[in-house]
Amino acid sequence: xxxxxxxxxxxxxxxxxxxxxxxxxxxxxxxxxxxxxxxxxxxxxxxxxxxxxxxxxxxxxxxxxxxxxxxxxxxxxxxxxxxxxxxxxxxxxxxxxxxxxxxxxxxxxxxxxxx
Amino acid sequence: xxxxxxxxxxxxxxxxxxxxxxxxxxxxxxxxxxxxxxxxxxxxxxxxxxxxxxxxxxxxxxxxxxxxxxxxxxxxxxxxxxxxxxxxxxxxxxxxxxxxxxxxxxxxxxxxxx
Numbered sequence: 001x002x003x004x005x006x007x008x009x010x011x012x013x014x015x016x017x018x019x020x021x022x023x024x025x026x027x028x029x030x031x032x033x034x035x036x037x038x039x040x041x042x043x044x045x046x047x048x049x050x051x052x053x054x055x056x057x058x059x060x061x062x063x064x065x066x067x068x069x070x071x072x073x074x075x076x077x078x079x080x081x082x083x084x085x086x087x088x089x090x091x092x093x094x095x096x097x098x099x100x101x102x103x104x105x106x107x108x109x110x111x112x113x114x115x
Numbered sequence: 116x117x118x119x120x121x122x123x124x125x126x127x128x129x130x131x132x133x134x135x136x137x138x139x140x141x142x143x144x145x146x147x148x149x150x151x152x153x154x155x156x157x158x159x160x161x162x163x164x165x166x167x168x169x170x171x172x173x174x175x176x177x178x179x180x181x182x183x184x185x186x187x188x189x190x191x192x193x194x195x196x197x198x199x200x201x202x203x204x205x206x207x208x209x210x211x212x213x214x215x216x217x218x219x220x221x222x223x224x225x226x227x228x229x
Contacts, residue, residue, distance in 0.1 A: 106157055
């Protein structure tokens with residue numbers, strides 16, 4: 001059972017364009033929503049994150065939009081650059097039934113930015 | 116830099132053999148996690164630990180066991196490796212004081228089971 005659904009699976013964007021990746025979650029107990037960026041041969045690295053009491057967060061060219069009622073959130077990459085080419089994972093974090101911190105990931109989106 | 120080291124980084128083994136992957140951290144963080152990464156499945160949690168000798172199962176724990184006898188080491192064991200366990204395995208930590216969900220990952224261990 002995939003608790004965090006991510007789309008699209010892959011994305012090709014022209015340099016300077018906007019990249020948009022969408023995620024949806026099911027468990028309302030999640031209380032933190034990070035995005036991770038992964039380059040080939042490396043581990044994922046935290047990119048940007050948002051709490052559910054905020055509808056938008058922007059850091060440089062990266063923006064998270066959050067819709068709590070729809071249980072959806074998305075990553076927007078403005079002015080996409082070839083260096084942004086990577087795999088992006090959305091995630092949802094919260095406490096497990098036992099009270100311990102757990103993070104559930106989406107299936108990933110492979111972004112390619114072409115010149 | 117959270118100081119995570121995974122070993123081995125690459126391993127090829129045969130079906131039915133036991134395999135142990137090691138995750139070592141240098142900063143005494145409480146939470147440690149093992150994920151596997153597969154195309155089309157993203158990162159799936161295998162097991163996690165919230166302290167020495169305190170572990171719990173994730174969503175894909177069948178065929179795996181873990182141990183944490185010291186704060187700094189979290190071991191993942193495949194008792195009898197199968198081809199379906201061919202994957203890239205990532206260890207992650209939740210840095211002390213960090214917000215839930217802000218994990219720091221190791222470089223990964225690529226396991227091939229023939």
